[in-house]
Amino acid sequence: MVDIVEATExxxxxxxAFERLIPxxxxxxxxxxxxALRAIVESPACHLLLARDGDEIVGSLTLVVFPIPTGLRAWIEDVVVDQAVNGRGIGRQLNEHALDLARRLGATTVDLTSRPSREAANHLYRKIGFQARETNVYRYDLGS
Structure with missing residues (x-):
């Protein structure tokens, strides 16, 4: 059984776990x-969710919730499940936990982006109920 918990430390x-998962x-x-992880965990806008299979962290998702003039905005970022446990529904559990948390915090919508090449992830998002939006996503590179 996989448990979804929010990192508090x-x-x-x-x-x-992040050294293994991020690559x-x-x-x-x-x-x-x-x-960097401490800054995420200590940020009031970030909710770092961890998927635990027994004693091992096998996945993660970051829910970012922040106020803007038009309401409370929620974004899901950096969803990753260890390839060794793919196919067990852990990505779905992480996302559903994040959606429930966003709802409890007062958000009315949750956004995310996913590269087209991540076919399994895109299929999962549609299956959960996310809908593709007619929008342009722009990025400005501030340099390194």
Missing amino acids: VTPEVVA QLSRSNPPPSED
Whole structure:
């Protein structure tokens, strides 16, 4: 049985889990440092959800909730499930937990983006009830 919990502290186990998981999500971004993870966990806007299979962290999702003039905005970011446990519904559990949390916090919608090449993830999002929006996503690179 997999449990979904919100990270309340950064332990060596959490750091090690992200060292294992982030390369499965992104080849262009390094795993976050302990300090970076601590900043996420301590941020009132961030909710770092962890999927635990017994003693092991096997997935993660970040729910970001912040106020803007038109209401409370919620975004799901950096969803990753360890490839070793794919197909067990863990991604769905993480997303459903995040949607429930966003609802409890007062958000009325939740947005996310996913690369077209992540076919399984896109299929899951549609199956859960996310709908593709007619929008343009722009990015401005501030440099490194």
